[in-house]
Amino acid sequence: MDYDAIIIGGGPGGSTAGSTLAKAGKKVLILERERFPRFHVGESLIPYGNDVLREIGAWEKMEKSAFMEKLGAEFVLGNSKASIRILFGRYLKAGYAQTFQVERAKFDNLLLEHSGSLGCEIWQETKVKSATITDDGVTVSCDKDGTTRQVSARWIFDASGRDAFLGKQMQLPKTDLGLPKKFATFAHFKCVERNCFPDQGHITIVRLDFGWFWMIPLDAERTSVGLVQTLEHFKATGMSPGECFNHVVATTTELQRRMGKSERVNEFAFAGDYTYRHLQNAGPRWFLIGDAAGFIDPIFSSGVMLAIRSGNAAAKECIAADAKGTALSPRAQKRYTKHVGKMCQVFLNMIKMFYDNKAFEVFMDKNPPKGMEWAVNNLVAGNTRLGWRLRLHVWAFYAICAIQKRFELVPHLDLSDPAAAEPPAA
Ligand SMILES: Cc1cc2nc3c(=O)[nH]c(=O)nc-3n(C[C@H](O)[C@H](O)[C@H](O)COP(=O)(O)OP(=O)(O)OC[C@H]3O[C@@H](n4cnc5c(N)ncnc54)[C@H](O)[C@@H]3O)c2cc1C
Numbered sequence: 001m002d003y004d005a006i007i008i009g010g011g012p013g014g015s016t017a018g019s020t021l022a023k024a025g026k027k028v029l030i031l032e033r034e035r036f037p038r039f040h041v042g043e044s045l046i047p048y049g050n051d052v053l054r055e056i057g058a059w060e061k062m063e064k065s066a067f068m069e070k071l072g073a074e075f076v077l078g079n080s081k082a083s084i085r086i087l088f089g090r091y092l093k094a095g096y097a098q099t100f101q102v103e104r105a106k107f108d109n110l111l112l113e114h115s116g117s118l119g120c121e122i123w124q125e126t127k128v129k130s131a132t133i134t135d136d137g138v139t140v141s142c143d144k145d146g147t148t149r150q151v152s153a154r155w156i157f158d159a160s161g162r163d164a165f166l167g168k169q170m171q172l173p174k175t176d177l178g179l180p181k182k183f184a185t186f187a188h189f190k191c192v193e194r195n196c197f198p199d200q201g202h203i204t205i206v207r208l209d210f211g212w213f214w215m216i217p218l219d220a221e222r223t224s225v226g227l228v229q230t231l232e233h234f235k236a237t238g239m240s241p242g243e244c245f246n247h248v249v250a251t252t253t254e255l256q257r258r259m260g261k262s263e264r265v266n267e268f269a270f271a272g273d274y275t276y277r278h279l280q281n282a283g284p285r286w287f288l289i290g291d292a293a294g295f296i297d298p299i300f301s302s303g304v305m306l307a308i309r310s311g312n313a314a315a316k317e318c319i320a321a322d323a324k325g326t327a328l329s330p331r332a333q334k335r336y337t338k339h340v341g342k343m344c345q346v347f348l349n350m351i352k353m354f355y356d357n358k359a360f361e362v363f364m365d366k367n368p369p370k371g372m373e374w375a376v377n378n379l380v381a382g383n384t385r386l387g388w389r390l391r392l393h394v395w396a397f398y399a400i401c402a403i404q405k406r407f408e409l410v411p412h413l414d415l416s417d418p419a420a421a422e423p424p425a426a
Contacts, residue, residue, distance in 0.1 A: 001137055001152045001153055001154050002029070002151050002152050002153060003027045003028060003029045003121075003151065003152070003153040003154075004021065004026040004027045004028060004153060004154055004155065004322070005017075005018075005021050005026055005027075005028050005029070005153050005154070005155040005156070005157060005318065006028075006029050006030075006031065006138060006140050006151060006153040006155070006156050006157070007028065007029070007030045007031065007120075007156075007157040007159055008031055008128045008131075008140075008156070008157070008158050008159060008160045008165050008166070008292075009030075009031075009032060009033075009158070009159035009160040009161055009163075009165075009290075009292070010030050010031075010032035010036065010108070010112045010115075010122060010124070010159075011040065011108055011159060011161055011290065011291075011307065012107070012108060012111055012290065012304050012307045012308050012311070013159035013161075013289040013290025013291070013292070013307030013308065013310060013311040014030055014032070014112075014157065014159030014289070014290075014311065015030065015108070015111040015112045015114065015115040015120075015311075016052060016056060016111065016115075016307070016308040016311035016312050016315075017157050017159060017287075017289055017311035017312070017314055017315045018030050018115035018118075018120040018315075019056040019057070019058070019111075019114060019115040019118050019120070020055075020056060020311065020312050020315035020316065020319075021120075021315045021318065021319065022115060022118035022119040022120045023056065023057075023118055024315075024319045026318075026319070026322075027119075027121075028115075028119070028120040028121065029120070029121045029122075029123065029151060029153065030112070030115065030120050030121070030122045030123070031123050031126045031127075031128050031140070031142050032112070032122065032123070032124045032125075032126060033125070033126065033127045033128075034124065034125065035124050035125050036105075036108060036109040036112055036124060037105035037106060037108070037109040038105055038108070039104070039105055039269070040104035040105065040108055041104070041184070041186060041226070041269065041271055042104055042298065042301075042303050042304055043101055043102055043103060043104055043216045043218060043224050044070065044101055044102075044203045044214070044216045044301040045070065045099045045100050045101070045102060045301065045304055045305065046099060046300070046301050046302065046304075046305050046380075046381055046382035047088055047092065047095075047096040047097070047098065047099045047381045047382060048096060048305055048309075048381055048382035048383050048384065049099070049304060049305035049308050049309060049382065050095055050096060050099055051095065052308045052309055052312045053308065054095075055312065056114070056118075056312070057114065057118070058110065058111055058114045061110055061114060062100060062102075062107075062110065065106065065110060066219070067100035067101060067102045067103075067106075067107070068100060068101040068102075068201045068217050068218060068219060069098055069099075069100060069101075069201045070098065070099050070100055070101050070201045070202065070203065071087060071088060071089060071097070071098050071198055071199070071201055071202065072085060072086045072087040072088050072089075072199065072202045073085075073086045073202055073203050073204075073205065073301075073380050074086070074195065074199060074202045074203070074204045074205070075204075075205045075207060075363070075364065076204060076205070076206050076207070076254050077206070077207055077254065077364075077413065077415060078206050078207060078208040078209075078213075078252040078253065078254050078255065078415070078417050079252075079253050079254065079414070079415065079416065079417035079418070079419070080253045080254045080257065081413070081414060082364050082366075082413055083364075084363075084364055084365075084366065085199055085202065086376065086377055086380050087198070087199075088377065088380075088381050090373075090377060091373070091374045091377040091378065092377065092378070092381055092383075096381055096383075101201060101203070101216050101217055101218055101224075102218075103218050103219075123142070123144055125144070125145075126142050126143065126144040127142060127143045128140055128141070128142045128160070128165060129141045129142060129143060129148070130169065131156055131165075131166065131169065133156065133170075133283070133285055133286055134285075135284060135285070135327065136154065136285075136327075137152060137153055137154040137155070137156075137285055138152065138153055138154075138155070138156040138285055138286070139151070139152045140152070140153070140156065154285065154322075155285055155286070155287075155318050156285060156286045156287075157286070157287045157289055157311070157314060157315075157318075158286065158287065158288050158289065158292040159289045159290050159292055159307070159311060160292050161290065161291040161292060162274075162291045162292075162295050163292070164278070164288075164291070164292045165292065166286060166288060166292065167278050167288060167292060172278045172279070172280055172288075173278070173279045173280070174276045174277060174278045174279060174294075175276065175277055175279060176274070176275065176276050177275045177276065177277060177296070177348060179275045179297060179351065179352075179355075180230045180231070180232065181230065181231040181232075181272065181273070181274055182211070182228050182229065182230055182231060182272070182273040182274075182275075182297060183228070183229060183230070183231045183234045183241070183270070183271075183272055183273070184226055184227065184228045184270065184271045184272075184273050184298075185226065185227050185241040185242065185244065185245045185268055185269075185270055186214075186224065186225065186226030186227070186268065186269055186270075186271075187224075187225065187226075187245075187264050187265075187266055187267065187268045187269065188218065188222045188223070188224055188225075188264070188265050188266050189222065189223050189224075189225050189259065189262040189263060189264050189265060190221050190222060190223075190262065190263045190265055191261045191262045191263055192215060192217075192223035192225065192258055192259055192262045193257065193258040193259075193260075193261075194217060194223075200217065201217055202217075203215065203216050203301060204258075205299065206252070206254050206255060207354075207360065207415070208229075208248070208252065208415070208417075209357075209415040209416075210229050210230060210233040211227065211228050211229030211230060211233065212227075212228055212299060212354075213225065213226065213227050213228075213248075213252075213255060214226045214228070214298075215258065222265060223262075225259070225262075227244070227245050227248055228273065228297075228298070228299075229244075229248075231272070241268060241270050242268045245268065250419075251417070251419050251420045252417055252419055252420065253417055253418070253419045256419060273295070273297060273298065274295065275295060275296050275297055276294060276295055277293070277294030277295075277296075277341070277344060278293055278294055279337075280333070280337055281293045281294075281310075281336055281337040281340045281341075282314070282317070282328055282332070282333040282336045282337055283328070283333060284327035284328050284333070285327055285328070287314035287317070287318065287328075287336065288340075289307065289310040289311045289314050290303070290306060290307030290308075290310055290311060291303065291307065293310055293340050294340070294344055296344055296347055296348060296351060297351045299350075299351055299354050300347050300350050300351065300354075300379075300380065300382070301382075302347040302382060305382050306340075306343055306344065306347075309343060310339075310340050310343070313336060313339055313340070314336060317332050317335070317336050320332070342384065343384040346379065346383075346384040346386070347382075347384075349398065350379055350380075353398070353401055356401070357413070357415065358401070358404045358405045359398075359401035359402075359404065359405075360413070361404055361410050361411070361412060361413045362397070362400050362401045362404050362409070362410055363376065363401075364410075364413060365410040365411075371393040371396065372393060372396060372397050372400070374390070374393060375390060375393035375394045375396070375397050376397060378390055378394075379394065
C-alpha cells in the first residue's frame with residue numbers, strides 16, 4: 001500500500017482527520033479538487049469545535065491570524081420587535097467562551113497547511129474519480145496534472161463535502177430528515193451596522209416568517225450576509241436570487257436598519273441547502289466525515305464543528321483499529337455512526353424548534369428560568385455532550401416549547417412586518 005490513509009477533500013473535515021492521523025504517525029495523502037485558498041460558504045464557528053482545534057495544534061495559529069473574535073450570537077425578529085443575545089461566557093468555561101468568525105478561504109487554507117506541517121502529503125487540483133474498496137484497503141483513481149493516477153491505502157476517508165463522493169458511489173441509503181428544501185443567497189458587504197462591545201463579533205440571525213438572514217462580521221469592514229428561504233418561497237417570488245435578496249432587505253425593518261448604508265463587495269453566490277444524513281457513516285475500511293456524512297440546515301452554524309469533530313473521531317477509530325491490526329469492526333462502525341448521528345440530532349432538534357413559530361417564542365423569551373438559559377446557551381455554543389443535569393434542562397426547554405403550542409406560557413411573537421406592506425423605498 002502507498003499510504004495508511006487517503007482523504008478525499010481538504011476542507012475542515014478532511015484536514016482535521018489528516019492532522020489527527022499524522023500526529024499518530026500515519027502516512028496520509030489528502031486529495032483536494034481545488035487550489036487553496038478557495039472561497040467556501042460557512043464562516044461562523046461555534047465554541048464546541050475549539051477543543052479539537054487545540055488538540056491538533058491549529059488553535060494557536062488561528063489566534064495569530066486576526067480572525068474576528070466571536071463571543072456569542074444574537075437572534076432578532078425581522079420586524080425588530082424582539083431580540084435575544086447569547087454570551088457564551090455567561091455559562092461556559094473559559095475554553096468555550098469564545099471562538100472565531102472566519103473567512104473560509106483563509107481558515108480552510110490554514111487547516112490544510114497545518115495538516116501538511118504535521119506530515120500529510122497534499123495533492124491540490126486533484127479530483128478523485130473513483131475508489132475501489134476491498135477488505136484490505138482501497139485503490140483510488142484521480143486526475144492530477146492532466147493524467148489519471150492510481151494510489152492505494154488501507155483506509156479511505158470521504159470528506160468531499162456535499163458532493164458526498166463515496167455515499168454516491170456506494171449508493172448508501174440516506175434520509176432527508178423531513179425538512180423543506182432551502183435556497184441560500186449570500187455575499188460580502190461593507191458598512192453593515194455592527195453591535196457595540198462586547199457583542200460586535202456576534203453572528204446575527206434575523207428571523208423572517210419564510211426563512212432567515214445571517215450577518216457574520218468577518219473583519220473591521222466586511223460582513224457576510226446571507227438569506228436562507230424555502231425553495232418553494234423563492235420560486236414563488238419569480239425573482240432572480242439577487243433581486244429577491246435585495247427585495248427582502250428593502251422590505252424588512254431590521255435589515256433596512258442594519259443594511260441601509262451597506263455596499264456589496266463581491267458577487268452573489270447561491271447554495272441549495274438540502275438537509276440529508278447517511279444512515280451508515282463507516283464501513284470496514286471507510287469513513288464519511290463532515291458534510292459527506294450529512295448536511296443540516298446551517299442556522300446554528302454547526303457545519304464546521306461537525307466536520308472537525310467527526311474528522312477527529314473517525315481518525316481515532318482508524319488509529320485504534322490499526323493498533324489491533326484489523327479492519328473497523330461492525331461494533332466500531334456502529335459506534336462512529338451513532339456518535340455522528342447523536343451530534344447531528346442535537347442540532348436537528350434546535351432547527352425544528354427554530355422553524356416552529358410557537359417553540360421559537362420560548363427560545364426568544366427575554367426572561368427564561370436560569371436552568372433554561374443555561375441549556376440554550378450550551379446548545380447554541382454547540383455542546384452535544386450533554387450530562388444528565390444539562391439534559392434535564394434541555395428536556396424541560398423542549399417540553400415548554402411543546403406546551404406553548406396549547407397554552408401561552410411566554411408572550412406571543414408577532415412576525416408580521418409593516419415594512420413588507422409598504423412599497424420598498426426607491
Ligand atoms: C448557506 C450555507 C451557510 C453555512 N453557514 C455555516 C456557518 O455559518 N458555520 C458553519 O460551521 N457551517 C456553515 N455551513 C456548513 C459548512 O459550509 C460545511 O458544513 C462545512 O464546510 C463542511 O466541511 P467539510 O470539510 O465536510 O466539507 P467542505 O468544506 O465542503 O470541503 C470539501 C472539500 O472536498 C473537495 N472535493 C469535493 N469532491 C472532491 C473530489 N471528487 N476530489 C477531490 N476533492 C473533492 C472540495 O473541493 C472541498 O474543498 C453553511 C453551509 C451553507 C450551504
